Amino acid sequence: MEKFEEKMKAAGLSEAAIGAFRLNYEQLVAGVTGLMPEKDIEAVSELPHLKDLEASDQGNLKSLLEQTAVLKLNGGLGTSMGLEKAKSLLPVKDGKTFLDLIAEQVVYTREKFGSKVRFILMNSFSTSEDTKAYLSKSHGELIREEDAELLQNKSPKVDAATMQPISWPKDPSQEWCPPGHGDIYPSLLGSGMLERLSKAGIKYLFVSNSDNLGATLDVSLLSYFAQSDKAFIMEVAERTAADKKGGHLCRRLSDGRFMLRESAMCTDDDKASFEDISKHKFFNTNNLWVNLPKLKAKLEASNGVLKLPLIKNKKTVNPRDSSSPPVFQLETAMGSAIECFDDPGAVVVPRERFAPVKTTNDLFGLRSDAYKVTEAHTVVLAAPKGPLVKLDDKHYKLVDKMDALTDAVPSLIHATSLTVKGPVRFQAGTSFTGDVLVTNESSEPQALPPKAYKDSIVNLTPAAVPA
Structure with a gap:
């Protein structure tokens, strides 16, 4: 781990980023499988539905929105669709890009409720420059605001043969990879943004993907989240036959905690149960609500690191060259943080709130x-x-x-x-x-x-x- 730490420090990464990588690396070396057998979980059958929630009165909403930040995950390049820039810069409707519509949604909410809800983009090193240049021209007032950008960390790729940092002099940038959207937590902490938002009175964070235009700031959900006083709420939708291979929400029997169970966490014997949508009814939309004071307290109590399950991806150091050396890319998912808190929740939302553009x-x-x-x-x-x-x-x-x-x-x-x-x-x-x-x-x-x-x-x- 020492060599990884040296490399990350030389690249200017924070102690929080190094701590998160250390946990992932320890899981990799220990051979943690992450398997979660069917016998060790129970299905989640009943949850509150968004349609049954009511928003607070207009005056209270104004106050709540002043304590709220909207954070859009904007680190993806859309390479599977042949893109070499932020996917959010794609025109989607009437010549407007994802970013145009997202920015206009924020401005509309501010004007409607007379409240300056915060706007944050979590960019990667690959999307930061293009995104800021575009917004400077079309929505300059937003991107120039304080803490409008949260920059994602990067993780060193692990040489699969030696378990040491991979070296690739042909293109040193290939020695690094994105750490997955679970990086939001060490990025908030390590950048100091979590502390700054807390001091500014920002208590509620709504997080969603920039390519999901269904994920808007819903005031009924905001009111429910505030009233519940929960640390974390996940928006889930009902699984259909098209979703049977995707992950689902369940409860771990050993401690009764919510957790996300992905297909990679199942043995072949459990495959049929995993894909049973009548039993495991709900999937994660990746629309999340986070109570920032409670996140801050949790991080402080756990030495700055949330213990998120490892996602191990085996690839080649140059993803476009299958003959290049094999590496492990260590990632985490932000939704898996649901198992880190004592008082999380989930709300069933209509399918319209989950409409990502992946293809x-x-x-x-x-x-x-x-x-x-x-x-x-x-x-x-x-x-x-x-x-x-x-x-x-x-x-x-x-x-x-x-x-x-x-x-x-x-x-x-x-x-x-x-x-x-x-x-x-x-x-x-x-x-x-x-x-x-x-x-x-x-x-x-x-x-x-x-x-x-x-x-x-x-x-x-x-x-x-x-x-």
């Missing part, structure tokens, strides 16, 4: 008329149900490829599903209703004639040229 399928649907922007600058469904979009990965997985094939996003407000196989070019004046499949078996893009399509299969494959 171009998500982005294509979001850009369509199936979604609309409200007066409060939130994005909500305009259709009875969000359409299921499945675009051919070979031609649409990367944003620039999808954009090149989309002259105009078709109308999806009446669509149930849209499946596209092969390269298909979309033009203005196209609409879909019900279930539509469009295919093109050739390698050359084919334009879909602009008209209304309803419950149909459209084959655009050119006729074979006679020999």
Whole structure:
């Protein structure tokens, strides 16, 4: 550990960041499996629902909002979608980016309630420069505010062969990796922001991902959180068949604490129980509410480190070169902190509060008329149900490829599903209703004639040229 500590100190990382890495490294060396058998947990069956909560009166809300900060996790580059800058800089609706809409939501809340709720972006070293440059032009008043940016730490990659810090002179930046969003806690502590927010009277922190436009500051939830006096509340949604492989909320029998159980924490024998959505009903939306004074007290009582479960990712030092040396990237998840507190809670929220954009399928649907922007600058469904979009990965997985094939996003407000196989070019004046499949078996893009399509299969494959 000494070599890791030296390397992290030389890079200017805080004692809190080093302490968090030390805990992860100790778990790695000890061979901690993190397995949580079905027999050691019990399912969570009953939780309060957001629809049953009521907001406080307007005067109290103003006071609560003055004690609240909204923190958006903005460290992701969206590399799986072919991006090399912050995913939040992608245009999503009416030419506006995620960041535009998030900033406008904050401004709207301030104006509506006459209260200056704090705004914080947690950037990584990869997203900080681009994000601040963009906001300086479009929402300069926000990014220039005190503590508008929290900078994520970085973690040294571990050489899988020697368990020492990896050395990669070809590109020293490859020796480091993001520590996962569980890094929010050591970042708040090590940067001094936790102390500054506390001194400024900020008591409540709402945290969510910047690519989830459904995660807005809900005043009913804020009121409930304040009244509950809990240290930590997780927003959960009801699992569907599409969520069965994702993690779920449960209680550990040994101490009765809430915990997040991921698929990697299960043996093969427990797989069926893990995927039983009628038993394990709720998943983490990654929308979290944190009581800052209680977080501060917990960190002080645990030598500045929350004991979060380790996420061990085995990769190569150069992720684009499979022949480069194997490494371990040590990460943690911020939602797993639910097991660190004596008095956490969870609230069931509607699916609309969990609408992340992880793929171009998500982005294509979001850009369509199936979604609309409200007066409060939130994005909500305009259709009875969000359409299921499945675009051919070979031609649409990367944003620039999808954009090149989309002259105009078709109308999806009446669509149930849209499946596209092969390269298909979309033009203005196209609409879909019900279930539509469009295919093109050739390698050359084919334009879909602009008209209304309803419950149909459209084959655009050119006729074979006679020999």
